[in-house]
Amino acid sequence: MGGNGSGTAEKRPNAQLGSWFVRSGWSKGELARQVNRRARQMGAHHISTDTSRVRRWLDGEQPREPIPRILSELFSERFGCVVGIEDLGLRSARQSPSVSGVDLPWAGPQTVTLISEFSRSDLMLARRGFLGTSLTLAAGPTLIEPMQRWLVPVPAAQAGHDAEPGQERGRRPARLSEPELDLLEQTTAMFRQWDAQCGGGLRRKAVVGQLHEVTDLLQEPQPEHIAKRLFNVAAELAELAGWMSYDIGLQPTAQKYFVLALHAAKEAGDRPLGSYILSSMSRQMIHLGRPDDALELIHLAQYGSRETATARTQAMLYAMEARAYAGMGQPSKVKRAVRMAEDTFSDTVPGEPEPDWIRFFSEAELNAENAHSYRDLAYVAGRSPTYASLAEPIMERAVELFGKDPEHQRSYALNLIGMASVHLLQREPERCAALAQRAIPFAQQVRSERVNTRLRKTVDSAVREYDGVADVIRLGDELARQLPESEAV
Known part of the structure; x- marks a missing residue:
């Protein structure tokens, strides 16, 4: 049986794990089922957890790997932030x-x-x-x-790190x-x-x-x-x-x-490529509810490539800076970064030679990032209708442009879902349902957990808030039928 503890002497209740568990709203049986499902997905078929095992963890038993990692992932996903193994009062193998x-x-x-x-x-x-x-x-x-x-x-001594003794690399x-x-x-x-x-x-x-x-x-x-x-x-x-x-x-x-x-x-x-990689790390931190870390990474990217990056790359970094500030609830800095992204993007030169990795940052992507900044700000500001109204026209433009671009189907789906969430913020459940409905076929086509998760979260929110609206009820039923949870990537 998987998940046996590494020792039982002088156990004390795990207050940290217990706190996260209570706030999650899960029952012991539900947590056990989620652990088993995640273990099967990873190929760890020896894991077989039940309610009594979960109770022993809460009582202080230390589970063996990979249980601590699985619990960390499950609670991180539940709360939308990084919940480390140590945060759960658990130990991990070195x-x-x-x-x-x-x-x-x-x-x-x-x-x-x-x-x-x-x-x-x-x-x-x-x-x-x-x-x-x-x-x-x-x-x-x-x-x-x-x-x-x-x-x-890089120290000069490392410049020829691959050189064999007595042989110049250049020769x-x-x-x-x-x-x-x-x-x-x-x-x-x-x-x-x-x-x-x-x-x-x-x-x-x-x-x-x-x-x-x-x-x-x-x-x-x-x-x-x-x-x-x-x-x-x-x-x-x-x-x-x-x-x-x-x-x-x-x-x-x-x-x-x-x-x-x-x-x-x-x-x-390649400093510009390094700044792009840092921007990807920043996106991940935003996704995981760490906007402060995201901002640090973006500022590092901006500082490191300020003299070498093209206008398109700099505009992308400003847009990501706005996303980080939105997560931190700083509207004036969001607006400034959005404006800088737009102004810098307008400086791009058509036909200018650029690396392939920045080609994705089109007018559609610029609008999408800026719209999501205002949308995120609306959530942080307590579902503010003001920021939702700022997001709406920009998101509509992103959806329109991505709808004409067959190369970016995932981005189209994500922005349909983003537009649906904006209408949910504006208390327009029918319009929310219509856009989420349009996203379902694309969620079926692209193998993206991000698309699946965002679609489910938006629809779940709509169903919770508007369980008496016929369009929303039909949407929930349709999503369950067309994209059952077992099909998640």
Whole structure:
């Protein structure tokens, strides 16, 4: 039987776990069922928890891994914020630095080794969430302080870290041709396009496999200019693996990939790419209810790329800054950041050469981010109709533009749901139901836990608030029929 305690001597009731449990509103049986379901999803079929086992945890028994990780994930999702294992009064098994933590050495050979080990583990354990049970989701100073080292210049002694004794890197024969490198870069762009169209669940393993292959190439002798391009490819693939993991709900796994991506971007000497990776980490922190951490990451990204990023990249960073301020309930700073995002985006030059990773930040995405900032601000301000009214026309524009863009089906679905939530804030249940109804077919098409979760939360809120409105009742029934919970990615 899974979940047996590691000792029973002098047990005391676990007040921390008990507090979170009471606030969750779950029964012991419901928590046991959720633990078992999550364990099956990760492939840990030996876990079989029941109400008596949950009672023993509350009484002070310390469960074995992966139970503490599962409980941390379940409570984090329930409350929309990071609820760490220690917050639950539980202990976790110590992991080696290559598997756990984000405070990693900033040096090329170690970065390659860590990416290789992590991607190999991910591929070998290829069960949903299994790798995540060996990770801790970092937040606060534990996350921010190591990321600040991204700005520290690489010591000159490390500039030729791959060089063999007595041999200059620049004089090495190329092991990889320019056409082969071009193909690797094109493949990365193709993976990114698939993610936008189909969600993170469909091609994640392929991206991780490609990343692992690139680390193999980086472990071979390469001329410096080839190695830099390979590090750039590795950074983009690791960021994409992180984004896909985030999209399907594997939060600790996502964070680890983002951190490794930032290390690779530093080795490539690509500050704008590093700022983009930090923005992805910021999005994850916003999703997890940590807007203060999100703001720290965005400010780090802005500072690190202020002289090298294009107008489009700078506009994206301002939009993410607005999202963080919205979560913190600071309306004047939200409005300023939104205005800066709009003004900076207007400075983009049509046809200007830009990296493929920033191509997603279109006029539609600009409107979507700014609308969500006002929508989030409305929630933080106690369902303020003022901020909801600011969100409405911008969100409508985002929905209109994404509706014309077949390459970004997930974004279209997310903004339909966002528009539905705005109408819910405006106490317009019929309009909310109509937009949520339009999102259901797209939720079925894209493999995205974010889409599924946001749709369910919006519909659940509508049903709770307007259980006497016929359109809302039909929507709840339709969602249960068309997208049953067992189909969640």
